[in-house]
Amino acid sequence: QKEVEQDPGPLSVPEGAIVSLNCTYSNSAFQYFMWYRQYSRKGPELLMYTYSSGNKEDGRFTAQVDKSSKYISLFIRDSQPSDSATYLCAMSEGNTGFQKLVFGTGTRLLVSP
Amino acid sequence: DAEITQSPRHKITETGRQVTLACHQTWNHNNMFWYRQDLGHGLRLIHYSYGVQDTNKGEVSDGYSVSRSNTEDLPLTLESAASSQTSVYFCASSEGQGLEQYFGPGTRLTVT
Numbered sequence: 001q002k003e004v005e006q007d008p009g010p011l012s013v014p015e016g017a018i019v020s021l022n023c024t025y026s027n028s029a030f031q032y033f034m035w036y037r038q039y040s041r042k043g044p045e046l047l048m049y050t051y052s053s054g055n056k057e058d059g060r061f062t063a064q065v066d067k068s069s070k071y072i073s074l075f076i077r078d079s080q081p082s083d084s085a086t087y088l089c090a091m092s093e094g095n096t097g098f099q100k101l102v103f104g105t106g107t108r109l110l111v112s113p
Numbered sequence: 114d115a116e117i118t119q120s121p122r123h124k125i126t127e128t129g130r131q132v133t134l135a136c137h138q139t140w141n142h143n144n145m146f147w148y149r150q151d152l153g154h155g156l157r158l159i160h161y162s163y164g165v166q167d168t169n170k171g172e173v174s175d176g177y178s179v180s181r182s183n184t185e186d187l188p189l190t191l192e193s194a195a196s197s198q199t200s201v202y203f204c205a206s207s208e209g210q211g212l213e214q215y216f217g218p219g220t221r222l223t224v225t
Contacts, residue, residue: 004155
């Protein structure tokens with residue numbers, strides 16, 4: 001079983017829809033949770049970064065962490081065609097010194113005009 | 114603007130050949146990483162470096178090596194390329210604990 005599981009999609013929605021992207025994980029030591037966005041044939045770019053449980057909002061994007069369920073979500077409101085990309089979740093134990101990121105396989109999102 | 118670049122962007126090589134992929138960053142970051150990205154596996158860490166003269170193995174390091182002689186560069190060498198090493202390779206860099214990583218554009222490597 002992988003440490004981080006993510007549905008590969010594709011997830012197809014019409015413009016303006018609310019999108020929910022999710023990851024589950026098995027390592028209860030993960031404390032830092034990130035979402036990266038990757039456009040086709042480009043490198044991933046960091047979207048949002050949260051520590052422990054709770055919500056974090058940035059514009060149209062909301063990241064949610066439920067450590068009791070080992071489940072994280074990224075919500076996109078008023079989705080736009082420019083949001084079409086692959087979304088990768090990543091997690092880390094975050095102890096002192098470098099801690100490696102463990103990535104999900106990514107969910108491909110398609111937003112149609 | 115600071116950036117991270119990779120070269121070449123595309124490479125085709127034959128089985129058994131030595132291949133070196135370049136990574137150069139102008140962020141002045143201490144931490145640098147190499148990942149490979151494959152369908153069904155996501156990003157997997159190959160090697161990483163905390164700073165000059167420091168290198169460490171990641172989860173899929175067999176058949177790869179790195180060296181860090183300055184802050185800006187972390188070249189990745191495939192000692193004897195194998196078809197299983199056909200993949201897209203990403204270099205990344207970060208400061209601090211390495212949680213916020215900045216990725217390069219990737220190198221698409223095909224081993225025939």
